[in-house]
Amino acid sequence: xxxxxxxxxxxxxxxxxxxxxxxxxxxxxxxxxxxxxxxxxxxxxxxxxxxxxxxxxxxxxxxxxxxxxxxxxxxxxxxxxxxxxxxxxxxxxxxxxxxxxxxxxxxxxxxxxxxxxxxxxxxxxxxxxxxxxxxxxxxxxxxxxxxxxxxxxxxxxxxxxxxxxxxxxxxxxxxxxxxxxxxxxxxxxxxxxxxxxxxxxxxxxx
Amino acid sequence: xxxxxxxxxxxxxxxxxxxxxxxxxxxxxxxxxxxxxxxxxxxxxxxxxxxxxxxxxxxxxxxxxxxxxxxxxxxxxxxxxxxxxxxxxxxxxxxxxxxxxxxxxxxxxxxxxxxxxxxxxxxxxxxxxxxxxxxxxxxxxxxxxxxxx
Numbered sequence: 193x194x195x196x197x198x199x200x201x202x203x204x205x206x207x208x209x210x211x212x213x214x215x216x217x218x219x220x221x222x223x224x225x226x227x228x229x230x231x232x233x234x235x236x237x238x239x240x241x242x243x244x245x246x247x248x249x250x251x252x253x254x255x256x257x258x259x260x261x262x263x264x265x266x267x268x269x270x271x272x273x274x275x276x277x278x279x280x281x282x283x284x285x286x287x288x289x290x291x292x293x294x295x296x297x298x299x300x301x302x303x304x305x306x307x308x309x310x311x312x313x314x315x316x317x318x319x320x321x322x323x324x325x326x327x328x329x330x331x332x333x334x335x336x337x338x339x340x341x342x343x344x345x346x347x348x349x350x351x352x353x354x355x356x357x358x359x360x361x362x363x364x365x366x367x368x369x370x371x372x373x374x375x376x377x378x379x380x381x382x383x384x385x386x387x388x389x390x391x392x393x394x395x396x397x398x
Numbered sequence: 399x400x401x402x403x404x405x406x407x408x409x410x411x412x413x414x415x416x417x418x419x420x421x422x423x424x425x426x427x428x429x430x431x432x433x434x435x436x437x438x439x440x441x442x443x444x445x446x447x448x449x450x451x452x453x454x455x456x457x458x459x460x461x462x463x464x465x466x467x468x469x470x471x472x473x474x475x476x477x478x479x480x481x482x483x484x485x486x487x488x489x490x491x492x493x494x495x496x497x498x499x500x501x502x503x504x505x506x507x508x509x510x511x512x513x514x515x516x517x518x519x520x521x522x523x524x525x526x527x528x529x530x531x532x533x534x535x536x537x538x539x540x541x542x543x544x545x546x547x
Contacts, residue, residue, distance in 0.1 A: 237473040237504040240465065
């Protein structure tokens, strides 16, 4: 550090870096939170709102984002064309089918600070629906940001050795006995209830 | 009258009112629109500017502290610690650096900041051991408190 000239050191400190983020099986909100932090430059100790120290972020696999819960059917994106009767409401599924990058783009746009810098920062965001990135952007990439969500593995993605190595917490016979025991405890006096029902019906008919 | 210099001659030509108006307009020269030229508009806006600068002297302290905290958070996350953990553990080790100095260290002395982060992390681990260890382990070295009285 001390061997570089002051100008070269300052140039290196304030240089704009390009980061890569894989959005496969990630919730778009968490993706957006991480990218907004990088775009603003808040991950740098030299941060200042007027410094313009944000970085570029390239997000790939936006087609494979994963909403939690029933948001694919329930989340609604609204817009108005400006003309009367132009209020449009679209579910997340429909929007995603129409444009696979739109959900992440809108999420990031709405999470950025609402000032004049927002549009400039959006220009530094690069979204791609699949793995394919243009060559000139790929050459600029410096580092990959770790994914915010740990992707769980499906049962068929585990090797048989790992499944065998997993400790046995319960056996099927034990579970059956446990279930019967609990049912007996929860529903007290099975026989007495049936007897009372039969006696009542006998009284009614008689 | 013998006027020995140009400014004195100028002063004798202009009225006193001119100088009184200039006293106000000199603070308005960097404003936008007619308020940088016209006295009636300038008077109001100069007074507002002074009021805002008085209030801003209190707000500046708040803004700067928030900026320092943001910078410390960024630097401590680079070392794997959250801001709250960093500051609380630094306080517990009796390192009485204020946020301004820590932020400046984070920018200009990165190795010093790294050692501070390591200190805070070690104190944090000792705190966990003390809380979860049921008193069987010896006290941590960095958890010792020095009394200056």
